Amino acid sequence: MKLRAVFGLNVQRLRRERKLSQEQLSFVSGRTRAYISSVEAGRRNATLDTLEILAKALDVEPQDLITAKAPERRAGRSAKRSTPPATD
Secondary structure, X not given: OOHHHHHHHHHHHHHHHOXXXXXXXHHHHOOOHHHHHHHHOOOOOOOHHHHHHHHHHXXXXXXXXXXXXXXXXXXXXXXXXXXXXXXX
16 A cells, blocks of 8 residues: 555544544644545645644654554454354
């Protein structure tokens, strides 16, 4: 995956974890909502200054925004079981 896409997905994930809208993040970071949207979609090639600004706005280290994370399973999805369920 391209670094730009990793960055965008991490910004989006962290923003949502903090229950911030794109508009709220744009206000805190001094970037426009459209810019935040473009970053999250991987359409924008952000500068190192922007990386630093968004990391500060999301209260994370800059490397947290460019490190690929393994996707986590959503709660409620059925996982394959290695043993069949017990029947009564």
